[in-house]
Amino acid sequence: MFHDWVSREVFGLKLSVSVAAQYNRVADIRLTNCGMFLERAGEHVKGDWSDGGPVVLKLGGSLLDLWDLGERLLEFSCGRRVLVIPGGGAAADVVRRLDLYGGLTAEQSHWMAIESMSFNAELLLRTLRGVQVADGVEGDVSRWVVGTPVVLRIGSWxxxxxxxxxERIPATWDATSDSIAAIVAGAIGVESLILGKSCEPGGVESADLAGAGQVDACFPEFSRGLRLGWCNFRSAALHIRWLQSANAAE
Incomplete structure (x- = not known):
């Protein structure tokens, strides 16, 4: 089978359509210029993130049942190099309850919660089109493929x-997947961390978000020095709201 690539302008978006000529049908559609919105100082500014800079996206586990998550993840990744770190979601909640009831040691619950993140990475790989999975993040981040979200099996790494x-991740429920994503971003030299959530943020400072329970208690400390953003993946249109890290607020 071979593919002919055809470009069309549709509602201001350039679509590249791969036509599987052998079967005379459309086999794949990729957005090559997307409609992301960036929000700064209360103003929505249209942007396409076309500089291709690397981003770590912490994808909340509560988003795994979103029916169009695959499309939204590809839209978010358009024009960008994106490493996705899924949260633990419902699987991590089970681990938390077992830990609360005394069924697990702190070390056991710590690693089982991390493995729940890897489980969700595998779930994304098996259910979404257009994503890749990685067992590590070594190497030059500039070599990440633009527009193809890479999901990290963080437990393996x-x-x-x-x-x-x-060794930098404390075995406590005060440091969950939000903090882990921040630690990974800092460790691999990626400056931008976006929190993919199911709601809007309750503030613009990381300390306020921690106080409201929207991020874990350790997140303000571990996210120092990072460029932080928030994206409500359940909103009608994806947009980024830039936040203030702890050192920026001081």
Whole structure:
């Protein structure tokens, strides 16, 4: 089978359509110029993130049941190099309850919660089109493929070549997937961390978000120095709201 690429302008978006000539049908559609919105100082500014700079996206586990998550993830990744770190979601909630009831040690619950993030990475790989999965993040981030979200199996990495990073993650429920994503971003030299959530933020400072329970308690400390953003993946249109990290607020 071979593919002919055809470009069309549709509602201001340039679509590249791969036509599977053997079967005379459309096999794949990729957005090559997307309609992301950036929000700064209360103003929505249209932007396409076309500079291709690397981004770590912490994707909340509560988003895994979003029916169009695949489309939204590709839209978010358009024009960008994106490493996706899924949250633990419902699986991590089970681990938390078992820990609360005394069924697990702190170390056991810590690693089982991390493995729940890897489980969700595998779930994304098996259910969404257009994503890749990685067991590590070594190498030059500039080599990440633009427009193709890469989902990290974080458990495999932290138990292997990322052991030095694993030692920085405290075995406490005060440091969950939000903090882990911040630690990973800092460790691999990526300046931008976007929190993909199911709601709007309750403030613009990381300390306020931690106080409201929208991020974990350790997040303000571990996210120092990062460029932080928030994206409500359940909103009608994706947009980024830029936040203030702890050191920026001081």
């Amino acid at each position: 932290l138990r292997g070549s990322g052991r030095a990073v694993a």
